[in-house]
Amino acid sequence: MNLHTTQLVRTDCDSCPIRHRAVCSRCEPDELDVLETMKTYKTYDAGQTLVWAGDSVQFLGSVVSGVAALSQTMEDGRRQMVGLLLPSDFVGRPGREIAPFDVVAATEVTVCRFQKAPFEKLLVSTPSIATRLLEMTLDELDSAREWMLLLGRKTAREKIASLLAIIARRDASLRLRKAAGRVQFDLPLSREAMADYLGLTLETVSRQISALKREGIIELQGKRRINIPDYANLLNETGDDTDGGMIV
Amino acid sequence: MNLHTTQLVRTDCDSCPIRHRAVCSRCEPDELDVLETMKTYKTYDAGQTLVWAGDSVQFLGSVVSGVAALSQTMEDGRRQMVGLLLPSDFVGRPGREIAPFDVVAATEVTVCRFQKAPFEKLLVSTPSIATRLLEMTLDELDSAREWMLLLGRKTAREKIASLLAIIARRDASLRLRKAAGRVQFDLPLSREAMADYLGLTLETVSRQISALKREGIIELQGKRRINIPDYANLLNETGDDTDGGMIV
């Protein structure tokens, strides 16, 4: 669902928070105008399910604000989050009728939506959009596979550090301050949601966050606001060989 | 890399083990002929690395025979396999210069290869191929996310059962016998490779296989040949709510 991490959209429209930019330089402006006319917005409360796995899906779109999560649940209630949808991420998949996973709002979420059928028509008439979507999907696949390394081989501590690094990297505040070692942001996820994402229990998440705090690697203001005095220092805890790689 | 699980190719060619079929009904025969002329074959020994992560990749293609694995390695040697490439699976990604993961032969592997540049040209001139590739990539993404559930939330026993079910499902012998409850196949992976795929140690893999054998859920002939007297019974051990879902 989260077709990508790179932006299909930008935030320079007047009438709405986002606007579809040229997916590729070969796009005709007309085609983008079509997108403009097709869109509608919808806002969901935190905890609300946007899409149930198995549902027939009629819309595609992008997250405008807030955070949503893709997740799977086993019969006995074990849950695993398989993707985070942050603002500008694409939701939905052209050519697919049935949603493979639940999409749940982690915070209040606003989505800009297009009806699937017309969007798919546009996809056929504008091959460059298909190319762009392919590229976006390949990026998602890479991200999913990076996450497999985290789930399969990282320690609880490394998992937490990696998640914090990912959120920090995606957070607007980081873009503004990335030169500085100091980074601050709000966690958009509850401890339980973090646990579901990391393949841990919420108690373990809490303990590891406490440990990082105790050691001065992070600071907490309240329960959700994270302050990282030395971002490079946090990265040493992730177990990643490189910084750039893991983007969700 | 493993762009898909559904087949881009079929095995009815005379001159070579595989031949590209109509990727979509709208493909012109000429374009497929172009594919025919572009292809070359290469065989790798078990254990050999076809592609190193970070390498510039010049070829795309399909696995003809054998099994290869996509994997990631951390600095300290922890390894996680992130995809299996079985015969007919696609290797490589159009539009990408750099390989994101290692590709390693698990058994002797033969690959049918196309030079990237001409293949990409074909992709542009034949939009239906791009559509098909997008679809294949979305399937891969779903598979990766199913695997995330396994890595994050399943027990060692469930992991083993899931892997056996996946291999059984992909194995030709299953197609011939799937009506029967009895299924047999050869494990194309060493215990260590299974461990790397499942996020376990090889000892745990061995113990769990022994346990399944002790309980009569599977039978072993030698170390690699698996015999499943009652396939439905195995599926009860996977923790999956459905059978169909998990395909790698």
Next chain:
DNA sequence: ATCATTCCTTGATCAAGATCAAATTCGGGG
């Protein structure tokens, strides 16, 4: 055949994280 090598199994012990069970904190609503 014998040896060496690699792969696999099994055993003993350990530790990371899960589970069970209270506290404690915090953010509202009254």
Next chain:
DNA sequence: CCCCGAATTTGATCTTGATCAAGGAATGAT
């Protein structure tokens, strides 16, 4: 301002799977 309930933290204990350490079995070379 105080209370309520949800979210979080912390503690005690337990379990699963990891780690350390030998043994076998299959395979191939000498």
